[in-house]
Amino acid sequence: MNFLAHIYLSGDNDLIKIGNFMADGIRGKQFAHFPEDVQKGILLHRFIDTYTDSHDIFRQSTKRLHDKYHHYAGVIVDIVYDHFLAKNWTKYSDEKLEDFINRFYNSLHQNYDILTEKTQGLMPYMIERNWLLTYRTVEGIQQILTQMDRRSKNTSRMQFAVEELKEYYDEFESEFTSFFEELRKNANEKLISL
Numbered sequence: 297m298n299f300l301a302h303i304y305l306s307g308d309n310d311l312i313k314i315g316n317f318m319a320d321g322i323r324g325k326q327f328a329h330f331p332e333d334v335q336k337g338i339l340l341h342r343f344i345d346t347y348t349d350s351h352d353i354f355r356q357s358t359k360r361l362h363d364k365y366h367h368y369a370g371v372i373v374d375i376v377y378d379h380f381l382a383k384n385w386t387k388y389s390d391e392k393l394e395d396f397i398n399r400f401y402n403s404l405h406q407n408y409d410i411l412t413e414k415t416q417g418l419m420p421y422m423i424e425r426n427w428l429l430t431y432r433t434v435e436g437i438q439q440i441l442t443q444m445d446r447r448s449k450n451t452s453r454m455q456f457a458v459e460e461l462k463e464y465y466d467e468f469e470s471e472f473t474s475f476f477e478e479l480r481k482n483a484n485e486k487l488i489s490l
Contacts, residue, residue, distance in 0.1 A: 297345075299317060299378065303400055306487070313400060314411070315330065315338045318415040321414040321415065349370065357377075371444070
């Protein structure tokens with residue numbers, strides 16, 4: 297799952313959301329100096345990634361992309377699944393997506409001092425381009441995939457994956473819907489146990 301899903305699955309605690317959001321850049325036990333709720337977010341992020349990568353439905357989605365995009369297939373599906381979360385947001389939350397996103401951006405500003413340097417560097421671009429809201433449209437996904445492809449010096453060819461998204465749109469959406477119900481339940485149980 298990508299940024300939006302990780303934040304959403306963190307519940308209402310801003311520090312857990314922040315930990316979950318910035319966890320990719322934190323290796324091993326390097327998180328021990330963060331506040332306890334940030335640590336919980338990091339651990340929740342790791343649980344979500346492990347659960348997602350080993351799930352049959354997620355693997356079914358990545359299999360559709362693997363021949364063309366190889367090890368980037370999982371990254372692409374993470375982003376595609378965030379698209380379906382954003383697109384179908386009202387099924388998962390009573391809060392408007394724009395309000396949810398703005399609250400998260402505000403919490404990043406309010407907790408700037410505890411963010412990793414990587415997150416501090418990423419934050420202005422993310423907010424200025426409103427990445428989280430961009431996920432809602434296929435055009436937005438195209439922009440995100442193109443930006444990520446540039447970071448790989450265009451070796452991933454991810455910018456072209458929007459063609460598969462369009463071609464298999466219904467299949468991806470159906471897989472996301474089934475998978476996300478299971479993930480929500482399991483992530484919530486994990487969050488309670490942390």
